[in-house]
Amino acid sequence: MKTETIEYKDGDVTLRGYLAFDEKKSGKRPAVLVMPEALGLGAQAKKRAERLAELGYVALAGDPYGDGLELATVEEAIQLAGKLFADLTKARQRARVAFEKLASFPQTDPSRMAAIGFCMGGTFGLELARDGAPLKGVVTFHSGLQTQRPAAGKINAKILINTGADDPLVPFDQVKAFADEMTKAGADWQVISYGGTKHSFTNPDADSVGMPALGYNKLADERSWRVMKSFFEEIFA
Amino acid sequence: MKTETIEYKDGDVTLRGYLAFDEKKSGKRPAVLVMPEALGLGAQAKKRAERLAELGYVALAGDPYGDGLELATVEEAIQLAGKLFADLTKARQRARVAFEKLASFPQTDPSRMAAIGFCMGGTFGLELARDGAPLKGVVTFHSGLQTQRPAAGKINAKILINTGADDPLVPFDQVKAFADEMTKAGADWQVISYGGTKHSFTNPDADSVGMPALGYNKLADERSWRVMKSFFEEIFA
Numbered sequence: 076m077k078t079e080t081i082e083y084k085d086g087d088v089t090l091r092g093y094l095a096f097d098e099k100k101s102g103k104r105p106a107v108l109v110m111p112e113a114l115g116l117g118a119q120a121k122k123r124a125e126r127l128a129e130l131g132y133v134a135l136a137g138d139p140y141g142d143g144l145e146l147a148t149v150e151e152a153i154q155l156a157g158k159l160f161a162d163l164t165k166a167r168q169r170a171r172v173a174f175e176k177l178a179s180f181p182q183t184d185p186s187r188m189a190a191i192g193f194c195m196g197g198t199f200g201l202e203l204a205r206d207g208a209p210l211k212g213v214v215t216f217h218s219g220l221q222t223q224r225p226a227a228g229k230i231n232a233k234i235l236i237n238t239g240a241d242d243p244l245v246p247f248d249q250v251k252a253f254a255d256e257m258t259k260a261g262a263d264w265q266v267i268s269y270g271g272t273k274h275s276f277t278n279p280d281a282d283s284v285g286m287p288a289l290g291y292n293k294l295a296d297e298r299s300w301r302v303m304k305s306f307f308e309e310i311f312a
Numbered sequence: 313m314k315t316e317t318i319e320y321k322d323g324d325v326t327l328r329g330y331l332a333f334d335e336k337k338s339g340k341r342p343a344v345l346v347m348p349e350a351l352g353l354g355a356q357a358k359k360r361a362e363r364l365a366e367l368g369y370v371a372l373a374g375d376p377y378g379d380g381l382e383l384a385t386v387e388e389a390i391q392l393a394g395k396l397f398a399d400l401t402k403a404r405q406r407a408r409v410a411f412e413k414l415a416s417f418p419q420t421d422p423s424r425m426a427a428i429g430f431c432m433g434g435t436f437g438l439e440l441a442r443d444g445a446p447l448k449g450v451v452t453f454h455s456g457l458q459t460q461r462p463a464a465g466k467i468n469a470k471i472l473i474n475t476g477a478d479d480p481l482v483p484f485d486q487v488k489a490f491a492d493e494m495t496k497a498g499a500d501w502q503v504i505s506y507g508g509t510k511h512s513f514t515n516p517d518a519d520s521v522g523m524p525a526l527g528y529n530k531l532a533d534e535r536s537w538r539v540m541k542s543f544f545e546e547i548f549a
Contacts, residue, residue: 234507240491240495240501240503241495247488247491251484254477254484254505254507257507258477258478258507258508261508262507263507263508263531264477264507264508265504265505265506265507265535266477266504266505266507267502267503267504267505268491268502268503268504268505269502270471270491270494270495270499270500270501270502270503271495271498271500271501294500298502298546301542302539302542305538305539305542309535
């Protein structure tokens with residue numbers, strides 16, 4: 076597998092993503108944008124990109140903040156993520172440039188692209204979908220589902236939401252509001268709610284943060300990844 | 313594949329189930345009870361039993377009413393189903409005898425059993441789980457999730473709910489109440505909500521009934537069956 080740091084731009088901001096693909100494979104193939112948690116582009120999202128490359132996809136883990144910034148604390152993450160999403164046009168643009176970078180690679184089949192994301196990363200994917208990006212699908216893992224700008228027109232992407240039933244950051248009412256938004260927009264959507272599952276359930280480091288809202292859940296992690304794989308087989312067929 | 317009508321008893325009532333298994337396969341294997349919609353044991357549930365047999369399982373489609381009764385109208389179904397579930401002890405017993413019949417076959421590995429059900433059939437499966445039946449899993453498709461007797465003790469079965477977001481018979485509040493019940497009981501549960509999907513979404517004949525609440529949905533049908541297969545691979549591993 077080939078992995079490398081890739082630079083791309085959002086206006087004046089230089090972003091440093093992480094590309095992974097199977098260099099022994101020839102020809103264009105489906106591509107997946109991976110957007111990370113609010114802590115920035117770290118080991119978890121990079122590992123997911125590698126796992127997607129092992130599955131045969133071109134994967135780019137995107138950089139949300141610039142310079143590949145990784146934050147040390149949840150407090151910093153909340154501050155920076157809040158700042159980024161305060162202007163939704165800018166947040167969408169930050170995801171869009173990553174998507175376009177991924178689309179530009181010679182290995183990428185631009186007609187078969189998807190976005191996945193963890194926590195804030197999934198919110199990026201949903202904003203791309205709401206913005207009408209030419210995605211086949213969006214998969215989120217413990218992501219916020221709210222938006223300042225609900226989907227208006229047709230959503231191209233099929234949507235698969237993986238959410239923890241015990242995630243206080245994504246309560247049932249938020250899921251319901253999202254379902255209503257997607258239904259109104261005529262989107263193809265599915266929500267999977269995992270019982271006994273908290274925020275950050277895919278992140279093995281979640282428990283070490285020491286916040287009761289966060290918790291790794293191996294079973295939900297494995298189930299949601301499996302269902303994502305099956306979803307990709309469907310949408311990329 | 314071998315299929316045959318199997319008689320079993322619930323007190324004085326003679327039930328006529330439909331057994332399917334691969335007779336070319338030797339040895340004990342996981343077994344799946346299939347409980348049908350409120351119209352009784354008809355072609356749809358029998359076909360599902362056959363599809364499960366093709367997957368390598370022993371499958372018994374259970375008879376909810378006796379004598380393999382099939383009803384012609386939804387009105388009759390509502391009446392008979394209502395009568396059956398008015399006494400929950402009796403309803404649970406009706407499912408339990410089918411489960412025990414399936415457990416008794418020489419091909420069945422009684423330590424690896426599951427129940428699936430469509431509409432009322434899934435409710436049967438959930439009642440077996442609430443009753444502590446030794447099931448590895450229960451999968452429901454557009455089933456009512458309410459009960460007169462919420463789960464008290466430990467639920468053995470892992471629970472997978474497939475529900476249509478536009479199913480007026482299983483509204484969001486009912487899903488929420490079920491989630492709370494299962495969480496309180498400490499169950500391993502997942503709920504998948506399919507957007508743009510009505511009641512009876514797995515039944516190709518649903519539209520011909522002429523009720524706006526009902527509708528076949530090929531995509532949700534295929535997705536829910538696929539996720540069930542993956543779930544079985546997990547729980548029977």
